[in-house]
């Protein structure tokens with residue numbers, strides 16, 4: 001963390017209060033003159049900081065930047081989020097996570113960006129990633145599982161996002177196969193998982209998670225090919241991103257621990273209970289043609305189980321699911 005970020009994090013831990021120059025200089029182990037320089041540079045970056053000779057400095061407002069220290073403060077996790085890297089801007093957190101994974105960072109490392117210049121969606125699409133409003137994160141996991149089981153991890157992040165949205169904002173969040181989270185039929189979050197593996201063995205899996213939190217209507221691109229929403233659009237209120245991130249990471253950490261101990265079945269059941277089109281008749285458009293049937297659940301490798309009209313159950317590995 002830079003000195004600037006450390007000062008910001010000190011301010012945010014003492015909302016509305018003055019922090020003395022001496023306390024800052026001792027905590028950061030820098031001179032009082034260096035503190036003043038850092039405060040000036042924060043002001044130049046748009047932060048409104050009041051200075052009083054006898055009391056010190058206090059933060060009155062500024063851009064809503066995510067800081068690792070602030071998220072880590074009081075975070076109760078075993079693996080996921082033990083180490084967090086926050087970036088002001090990157091091309092794609094999934095790309096950063098892949099690089100860090102190759103460099104050997106630990107199981108459960110979380111990469112978060114305030115803005116992505118080349119956010120990636122599924123099927124080569126773009127993921128709209130404006131500054132300071134949403135969550136763009138990639139979680140690097142190193143489970144000891146064979147390659148065929150890696151897709152199971154997608155469902156952990158889908159359930160963690162959906163449960164966080166319903167717990168914090170009472171939103172009726174549902175999951176949609178393979179990796180969307182919806183509220184009132186509109187997409188609020190998308191997941192993009194990638195893997196680094198060799199023959200049979202997984203080296204690491206990257207869970208890419210984008211959640212629309214404070215995005216306004218104008219920030220969505222006009223040409224989106226699906227209906228989308230954000231927590232702000234659903235509730236009319238801006239949310240505390242740090243609180244959302246903490247809740248999400250604690251849930252994901254719990255599911256990951258459970259997954260390592262007990263396998264896929266518990267998370268599969270949770271996902272099925274939240275599934276938007278469970279027991280519904282659907283149509284799935286695939287390259288080889290369309291399939292119609294009733295969704296009856298998930299298979300152990302993450303395939304969707306679809307009961308066809310003749311009673312046979314087909315395993316669907318890819319495709320867009322729509323109500324029939």
Ligand code: BTN
Nearest residue numbers: 092119120121122137190208210
């Ligand atoms: C989709 O629904 O198409 C998947 C969207 C995934 C977006 C997230 S944002 C964080 C991570 N980094 C990326 O470049 N993409 C994922």
